[in-house]
Amino acid sequence: MKITIGNDHLTLEDFKKILFEDANIEIGNKAAKRVEKCYNFLEDFTKNKLIYGINTGFGPMAQYRIEEEEQTQLQYNLIRSHTTGMGNPISPVFVKSLMVARLNTLLKGYSGVHPELVELLCEYINNDVLPVIYEHGSVGASGDLVQLSHLALSLIGEGKVTDLKGNIQNTQHVIEELGLEPFRIRLREALALMNGTSAMTGVGIVNAIHAQNLMNWSILASAMIVELVESFDDHYSYELNAVKLHEGQAFVAKKMRSVLKDSTLVRSRREHHYEKKVTVNVLKEKMQEYYSIRCVPQILGPIHDTIEQVINVLIAEVNSVNDNPIVDAEREDVYHGGNFHGDYVSLEMDKLKTAITKLSMLSERQLNYLLNDKLNQILPPFVNLGKLGFNLGMQGAQFVATSTVAENQTLSFPMYVHSIPNNNDNQDIVSMGSNAALLASKVIENTFQILAVEFLTIIQAVDYLGFEDKLSSCSKRVYQQLRELVPVFSNDSIMYPKIGAVKEYLYNTTIDITSKGCKMESTVETNAEFEMEVECCPV
Structure with missing residues (x-):
């Protein structure tokens, strides 16, 4: 599979194919011509003119003019002086995403870079030559200077790179094996690589892809709980949700109806309460479910809308020209x-992490409902399939979910409003966008862990109630796939491999809920370590 980039706008689907389906990229002819035209114009235009970052210093030192014989070295100085990243290396998939984002920006033909730079960057992406980039360093104002400097460093043949599996090697060794030459700077390529929003945007796009998947998994978990409690069907009905005019609420309710359409467990309100005369004074069954079950469309609806808004902003950003200055060959200026x-990007990442934190809170409340026998009145305490008092069931797993939700709530403090002036007060108000994107990624990762505890509890509950053959076809399929990873257990055994295996499954399996049913596709092989540990544990 090959995707042409530069001629048209990149889409989220393009990123999914490049990042998760091993699609290669090629530079479009129109884009290549734009890059060449822009470079040729800038090379001529800079003669006898003062242009920031070519014959001046950078930032607050821009008042210093740089002699022609020092201008190339100035670009190398910029790269090497800003490779100050600290903390943990960010995920290779984030790095690949930010590289695609940076390449797409350069291909707009407003950056004045030499054509060989975009060609080399394309080769790096296709061969998974991914620079080691660290989480700490960007304030997101003059772009992601520190993080993108590590990208620039690899393109000039220095520093270290990794592949998608996390194997770290010296850049020079890797590119020599591939028959590639380090890039030789001509005009302003260092500044063009570093002076943009591609790190925060690249991380943000991966976040958005995972957030979409989290949404679908949360809808499915909610639907399965509706089945477990043999709920009435009106709270996710078209009629009820259509009279509240929010797109996300209607979206969630529709997905729930798609999952539950062939379930034999859901009850009709009309059949049980309207067409039959109820004579008892005190109902044994609940008239309405707890909010974490009954209000799912209203809770997940705004989260869906937030994710869609985030995607719109990110795709606009990734298809924008986001460096400085802008070189306009058409207007010759x-x-x-x-x-x-x-x-x-910063504001959208804060919105996203807040929304996903709320999703994790819904998951934790649903989990608590299943584990608390006094609330659900149909399951043993902690969905314990063993001997009560002697065995503990899912009791220990709840602590993981609860503490992780608490961390999400703390991480949801906004970065967007946390500006700190720096750079001799040249950057006197900043975005902290890269921090916001990375914190959002942590919240997303945490939420997959929380959902893993919830799904493990759900499938244990299915077995206790003997409901496997009564589930909807979609729910039954997920139940069976999870049971292949984690067989039913009643005796206590080591729990973290079970939770880990379910988390890996959710994280690496894309679920699409349509009117025709549920489609599930794995993006990577199942984590073999978790598989092995589950097999060796007594159950």
């Missing part, structure tokens, strides 16, 4: 400004 500022 160079414009100085602030397109590198990351406020758009």
